[in-house]
Amino acid sequence: MDKVKMLAEWIQESQNIVFFGGAGTSTESGIPDFRSAAGLYQSEEKLPYSPEIMLSRSFFVKHPEVFFGFYRSKMLHPHAEPNDCHRFLASLEQQGSLKAVVTQNIDGLHQAAGSVNVLELHGSVHRNHCMKCGRFYSLSEVMDSKETVPKCPIDGGIIKPDVVLYEEELDQHILIKSVRAISQADLLLIGGTSLTVHPAAGLITYFHGKHTVLLNADPTSYDHKADLLITEPIGKVMENIGDQLGL
Numbered sequence: 001m002d003k004v005k006m007l008a009e010w011i012q013e014s015q016n017i018v019f020f021g022g023a024g025t026s027t028e029s030g031i032p033d034f035r036s037a038a039g040l041y042q043s044e045e046k047l048p049y050s051p052e053i054m055l056s057r058s059f060f061v062k063h064p065e066v067f068f069g070f071y072r073s074k075m076l077h078p079h080a081e082p083n084d085c086h087r088f089l090a091s092l093e094q095q096g097s098l099k100a101v102v103t104q105n106i107d108g109l110h111q112a113a114g115s116v117n118v119l120e121l122h123g124s125v126h127r128n129h130c131m132k133c134g135r136f137y138s139l140s141e142v143m144d145s146k147e148t149v150p151k152c153p154i155d156g157g158i159i160k161p162d163v164v165l166y167e168e169e170l171d172q173h174i175l176i177k178s179v180r181a182i183s184q185a186d187l188l189l190i191g192g193t194s195l196t197v198h199p200a201a202g203l204i205t206y207f208h209g210k211h212t213v214l215l216n217a218d219p220t221s222y223d224h225k226a227d228l229l230i231t232e233p234i235g236k237v238m239e240n241i242g243d244q245l246g247l
Contacts, residue, residue: 003230004237008244010211010228014187017097019089020204022104024192024216028083028235029109033192056166064149064158071161075106076125078139082113085191088238090114091247100181104193104200106163119178121170121200123163132157170199182206191215191234195222 011017023033048066051074053059060067082090090113092098101110102119108126110118128137130152137159142150150159164170182188186209193216195201204212204222214226215234223229230237241247 003228004232004240005244007213007228007230007237008241010187010213011092011097011241012245014097014210016099016185016209017092017187017189018100018102018181018185018207019098019189019191020102020182020193021085021191022193022195022197025085025103025234026080026083026105026107026109027192028085028233029077029080029107031077031080031107031109052166057168060160060165068149072143075163076139076143077107078143080107080109082109084235084239084242085237086110086113086115088242088247091242093117095247099185100178102178102181102203104197106161117181119174119181121164121174121178121203123161123171125161125163127162128159129162130155130157131160175199175203178203179206183208185209186211188212189215190222190226193220194218195220 023031027033049059054067054070086109089098089101089110093115100117100119101115102121103110104121106120106122106125108124126139128139128142129135130137132155133152135152135154142159142161151157152159182203183206185207188204188207188209188211190204190213193201195204211227212225213228213230214220214222215230215237217231217233
């Protein structure tokens, strides 16, 4: 049987679906991923430090001006729009069978497409807070700031994005909800992730349902464990399935 048709049948038969996704989910929206051949880490552009270093908590504290220069130019994509993958998952949630989206992404495109139960393991660029007083700032306020390092006009505190940097712990509340969702699912869709970033990647080990589907362009260490492996562009696959299911 055709792989996409098989996946469509599994989705139709399932009552509790969870999607676990990474950067590859948003590449079709024009946001580069990290580790693929065309990803951020393979960029020919000369960077002063590696992305891992510049996106670490200690680097943020010591060199906030360099951090924000990299963050604004490489991590923010305010004009990106949801693609067919985001839209299909939102439709599947509205239809009732998709119970949660567990994402490593910080771009907010799942919510922009209409998904409600989105568990953001690594935070979101759309939430920013003053490190002194805790006041909230939107993404547009951070981007529109004339200062190299955006600061709170009330007390001068640095406005830090609510994204999980290297050396920082994931939100325990989000982790617990993610484990619960994955452990209760009967179908786990894993999409657009290299499954190399931990502890996030380890969450899929909590799945004990019927089928695991891996949708990823590049090979991962989990390929041999998946019940179904699809390497076609994830947006194209989801659009095809949506057409088959009338979503």
